[in-house]
Amino acid sequence: MTTANNLVQGLLLGGLYAMFATGLSLMFGVMRLVNLAHGDFAILAAFLALVMVDGTGLNPLLTLAVAVPAMFVLGYLLQRGLLNFAVGGDGLAPVLVTFGLSIILQNLLLELFSADSRGLDAGAIEDTSLALGRLNVGWFPLLTLVTGAAVLGGLQLLLARTRLGRALRATSDDPEAAELVGVDHRHAFAMATGLALATVAIAGIFLGIRTTFSPALGPTRLIFAFEAVIIGGLGSLWGTLAGGMVLGVAQTLGAQVSPGWGVLTGHLVFLAVLAFRPSGLFGKPVTT
Amino acid sequence: MSAGRPLLEVAGLDAWYGDFQALFDVSVSVAGGEVVAIIGANGAGKSTLLRTVAGLLPRTAGAVRFDGADLAGVPAHRRVALGISLVPEGRRIFPSLSVEENLLVGAQARRPGPWSVPAVLELFPLLAGKRRRGGGQLSGGEQQALAIGRGLMANPRLLLLDEVSLGLAPIVVRRIYEALPAIRAAGTTVVVIEQDIGQALRAADRVYCLLEGRVALEGAPASLDRDRIAAAYFGVRA
Numbered sequence: 001m002t003t004a005n006n007l008v009q010g011l012l013l014g015g016l017y018a019m020f021a022t023g024l025s026l027m028f029g030v031m032r033l034v035n036l037a038h039g040d041f042a043i044l045a046a047f048l049a050l051v052m053v054d055g056t057g058l059n060p061l062l063t064l065a066v067a068v069p070a071m072f073v074l075g076y077l078l079q080r081g082l083l084n085f086a087v088g089g090d091g092l093a094p095v096l097v098t099f100g101l102s103i104i105l106q107n108l109l110l111e112l113f114s115a116d117s118r119g120l121d122a123g124a125i126e127d128t129s130l131a132l133g134r135l136n137v138g139w140f141p142l143l144t145l146v147t148g149a150a151v152l153g154g155l156q157l158l159l160a161r162t163r164l165g166r167a168l169r170a171t172s173d174d175p176e177a178a179e180l181v182g183v184d185h186r187h188a189f190a191m192a193t194g195l196a197l198a199t200v201a202i203a204g205i206f207l208g209i210r211t212t213f214s215p216a217l218g219p220t221r222l223i224f225a226f227e228a229v230i231i232g233g234l235g236s237l238w239g240t241l242a243g244g245m246v247l248g249v250a251q252t253l254g255a256q257v258s259p260g261w262g263v264l265t266g267h268l269v270f271l272a273v274l275a276f277r278p279s280g281l282f283g284k285p286v287t288t
Numbered sequence: 289m290s291a292g293r294p295l296l297e298v299a300g301l302d303a304w305y306g307d308f309q310a311l312f313d314v315s316v317s318v319a320g321g322e323v324v325a326i327i328g329a330n331g332a333g334k335s336t337l338l339r340t341v342a343g344l345l346p347r348t349a350g351a352v353r354f355d356g357a358d359l360a361g362v363p364a365h366r367r368v369a370l371g372i373s374l375v376p377e378g379r380r381i382f383p384s385l386s387v388e389e390n391l392l393v394g395a396q397a398r399r400p401g402p403w404s405v406p407a408v409l410e411l412f413p414l415l416a417g418k419r420r421r422g423g424g425q426l427s428g429g430e431q432q433a434l435a436i437g438r439g440l441m442a443n444p445r446l447l448l449l450d451e452v453s454l455g456l457a458p459i460v461v462r463r464i465y466e467a468l469p470a471i472r473a474a475g476t477t478v479v480v481i482e483q484d485i486g487q488a489l490r491a492a493d494r495v496y497c498l499l500e501g502r503v504a505l506e507g508a509p510a511s512l513d514r515d516r517i518a519a520a521y522f523g524v525r526a
Contacts, residue, residue: 166393170382177380180342182368182397182442 002256005135010252012141014228014245015148016210019203020221021228021240022152023196029235030172030192031087033094037102038225040109040218041197042204045071047109047215049205050118060120060209067205068198075197079190087189088175102218109215120208144206148244151199152237158195159237168192227270233283242281293356295320295477296341296446301350303333303340310336312501313350318446323468323478325492327485329521332498334481335377338448341479342374343367354446369397371445377454377481379435383424387415390423390434394441401443402474408437411467414460429460436464440471447471449480453487465491485517499523 024038035041048070049063086097122140129136159165170178171188179185207213207221224247232243247266254265273280296318303311310333318324326334339345341352343364352359354370362370382390391405409416412433418426426434432452439447453461461484468491471478482488488495489509497505497520505512505520518524 163392163396166385166389167396169384169389170393173382173384174380176344177376177382178393179344179364180368180374180376180380181394181438182365183393184363184365 001134003253006252006256007249008135008137009141010249011245012137012145013248013252014241014243015141015145016203016206017224017228017244017247018148018241019144019151019199019206019244020225021232021244022155022237023199023203024222024225025229025234025237025240026155026192026199027196028229030168031189032091033083033087034098035193035196036095036098036222037105037218038098038196038200039220039222040102040105041071041075042200042207042221043109043213043215043218044105045197045201045204046120046208046213047113047118048201049120049208050113053120060122060205061125064202064205068201071201072194072198076190076194078197079193080186083193084186084189106215106218113215115214115216117212117214118208119212120205122209126209140209144210147202147206149241151202152241155195155199156237164191224266227266230280231270231273233280236280236282239280239282246281294318295322295355296479297351297353298337298341299351299353301337301340301352302348303336303345304348305336305345310501311340314498314501314503315350316496316503318477318479320445320477321472321475322493323472323480323491325488325495326479326481326498327483327488327495327517327521328498328504331500333501334498335450336501337498338374338450338479338481339376342372342448344374365397368442368444369399371399371443372448373439373442373444373446374448375435375439375450375452377450379428379431381423381426381431381434381438383422385423386419387421387423387426387434388419390438391441394438397442399443403440403443405441408440411440411470412437412463414463429456429464432456432460432464433467436467440476444476446477446479449478451481451483453482453484461487485521497521 020042024035027033027035045067048067049060052058052063052066053060083094083097086093125139125143129138130142159169167178167183167188170181171183171185175185228243228247229240231246232239246269250269251262251266255262294317298314298316301311301314302309314337326337328334336345340347343359343362354372359367382393385393388405391408414430414433415437418430436449452464465487468478492509494506494508495512496503497517499520500523505516
């Protein structure tokens with residue numbers, strides 16, 4: 001029974017990891033930029049929610065209405081003002097710039113909020129659960145998975161059906177040819193980063209409700225996000241959700257054996273995928 | 289357009305392709321409604337000329353004027369909005385988009401005009417029934433038709449076609465060129481780079497021949513004989 005329960009908890013946790021991973025995947029897909037500060041932006045959003053909760057007493061879930069658009073705007077401006085100058089040259093520049101951003105964000109948060117662990121209290125939803133036979137499924141983990149699936153589904157629809165989505169996919173295929181049909185790649189890149197930070201803001205706030213967070217937590221989250229993307233397969237959004245679930249299940253089942261084994265088991269599964277199926281579970285075989 | 293003013297005027301253009309100067313003092317003038325062919329040997333600067341007009345390469349001297357307005361500093365995507373579409377060499381179809389999506393993304397600049405997905409599919413029967421096909425799964429001729437259709441979706445006033453017939457079977461080339469009268473009838477001015485001199489002379493109102501980055505010959509096909517073209521093309525004096 002414990003195993004079944006942990007399996008379900010792991011699957012639900014996958015929704016959170018998928019939300020972390022999807023923005024990373026989107027930015028890489030559109031502009032071949034690996035944003036090493038991605039996890040730190042999630043933590044920034046969690047602190048943003050904390051400030052709003054402290055100031056107004058709002059439920060942290062309601063702060064999403066402000067934090068998500070705010071992070072979108074921040075992402076757009078960050079790309080137009082900084083990252084657009086780093087992409088397009090050699091591959092090292094964006095890595096150095098986003099690594100620097102990561103350090104700046106961590107120290108800024110440390111300066112403003114100290115190194116204490118903080119949490120967001122979403123009220124009763126955190127402690128109540130849905131009884132499914134002998135399994136108890138928490139409402140909040142369930143909401144996390146549903147939200148994660150909704151974020152991925154929404155993004156999938158946007159990419160598949162809208163004018164902006166076509167522009168982003170065209171830019172991803174061939175930036176110069178996209179320019180020739182009238183796509184301003186600087187704007188397209190900025191929209192991608194805006195969307196990425198909007199999605200990771202949701203992830204950061206859900207993380208803050210689920211557990212505690214502190215300024216230095218970003219890089220750990222970045223690694224989980226990378227693992228979800230790679231396990232699922234690059235370029236497949238539903239693969240990312242599956243990758244998040246595989247990682248979540250590996251971690252909860254590993255932790256069942258011994259609490260110290262949780263994160264390690266996740267890493268081992270990730271390494272196994274890299275070794276035996278490097279294109280990921282749902283990715284297209286890599287051909288270059 | 290006011291009478292007498294050319295739609296496209298390239299004056300004294302110098303352009304570089306990397307560290308290599310590809311164009312020297314090139315002047316080309318295209319009137320509204322014309323079909324102009326640019327011929328010349330490999331490396332003569334034909335593609336560089338079109339890429340500079342489209343805004344992909346910077347000019348270092350001279351001017352490119354479109355309907356009288358200087359295009360200096362106007363980025364490529366803004367030139368599409370002004371009405372200049374380049375169909376690039378190698379087609380450059382977006383492989384992860386379907387045929388229909390490749391056409392729809394061509395309308396990104398939102399210029400009003402006669403072209404739509406059904407209109408393009410009617411123009412190129414080659415593409416009929418392949419709307420949902422992935423852009424990467426097309427034959428060379430289908431890709432070329434799609435690339436031209438994608439360019440038309442921007443409803444351009446000036447359509448630049450780079451190496452239309454390169455690598456295509458003669459029958460496919462003929463089917464592509466059969467679309468030209470309809471494109472022209474829609475009011476679009478066309479500049480085409482063509483390897484096949486016979487094809488260029490048949491299709492165009494005027495021909496420019498480039499030689500080592502300079503205009504070596506210009507004129508209406510009827511006014512040019514084979515010897516003069518050969519001399520301008522290969523740079524040999526008979």
